[in-house]
Amino acid sequence: MAYVATLISNPSAPALTREAIHHARSVLPQAQDAVVLAPEVAVDIHFAPPLGADSQALADAVRGALGGAPLDVVVQMEAGRRKRLFLADMDSTMIGQECIDELADLVGLKAHVSAITERAMRGEIAFEPALRERVALLRGLPANVVGEVLRERIHLTPGAAELVGTMKANGAYTALVSGGFTLFTGNIAERLGFDEHRANTLLVDEGRFVGAVEEPILGREAKLATLVELRDQMHLAPSETMAVGDGANDLAMLCEAGLGVAYHAKPAVAAAAHARIDHGDLTALLFMQGYSRDDFRTA
Incomplete structure (x- = not known):
């Protein structure tokens, strides 16, 4: 089942870097290239986790990979967003x-x-x-x-x-x-x-x-x-x-x-x-x- 991780920073202080996107993709199974929703502010990363994946655990994994960067992470199924x-x-x-x-x-x-x-x-x-x-x-x-x-x-x-x-x-x-x-x-x-x-x-x-x-x-x-x-x-x-x-x-x-x-x-x-x-x-x-x-x- 297809999932998507959305990385979001505050538009008044954009903090979404290529490095952050790379770190996020590195912990997401079968991660695709990021889709830019707003430059330096928000991207979608589509990926395919194993059956029974826990979206909260996946979001926590991405947050951990980001090393404290001021970015929000939302992981959910792609359908019905x-x-x-x-x-x-x-x-x-x-x-x-x-x-x-x-x-x-x-x-x-x-x-x-x-x-x-x-x-x-x-x-x-x-x-x-x-x-x-x-x-x-x-x-x-x-x-x-x-x-x-x-x-x-x-x-x-x-x-x-x-x-x-x-x-x-x-x-x-x-x-x-x-x-x-x-x-x-x-x-x-x-x-x-x-x-x-x-x-x-x-x-x-x-x-x-x-x-x-x-x-x-x-x-x-x-x-x-x-x-x-x-x-x-x-x-x-x-x-x-x-x-x-x-x-x-x-x-x-x-x-x-x-x-x-x-x-x-x-x-x-x-x-x-x-x-x-x-x-x-x-x-x-x-x-x-x-x-x-x-x-x-x-x-």
Whole structure:
């Protein structure tokens, strides 16, 4: 069965050399010549491993051969690489920030809230009670500060627009699924062109946050349920789906997807996901599907 190894570097600091490609090919059985997806940024190496090969072990072998070079390695079967359903986490994935931490900064509690966020994303504490605890600290904050936070503090992750735009241009359905808040996902989904967004609703009374979210909370199980629901609605095989995230509440969704990608993720998430991106930007998710830079589109 044909496999492909994709080597990816960060487009802002290209690091893919001929030497690195040679080292990668040296540990891949029956490796063919590299197919350039973006010069000095990404290549595909098609190869034919023995029956029952383990893609994670093969990826680890390539990483070992690269000797610590800042390159991501994704190994998968060649067939069915391009996905038809894409689910994405928002905070620290499609955007570079954690929205609740930025809101907490406005009431002088960013360090405290960030510490709770970090523990929840690492899976050290349960997501739902951690969210309730953090939201309670926002009580009394004017809800209209969200516009200011979006304008001044929230920035799209490099490659986000190309990722969503290219997948949509090629017929994929895209959903932004966040344990954060609809006040933010609505804006980010519109900016990036997602087909839909789902998140938690911050309760507001007389223009101020009441310090609570609408129940039930959208967390780990709800993200998983969204993937299954959309997949079934579209009559897709599991292999036709892709999901990306960075935290423990993304893990069930990542494991259920045909290709679950840990993006600059917490260690436990990176270890469990099908693929990990530690160096590249979000265009890495296009390269691993076999798209070249010339194929990229934006919404």
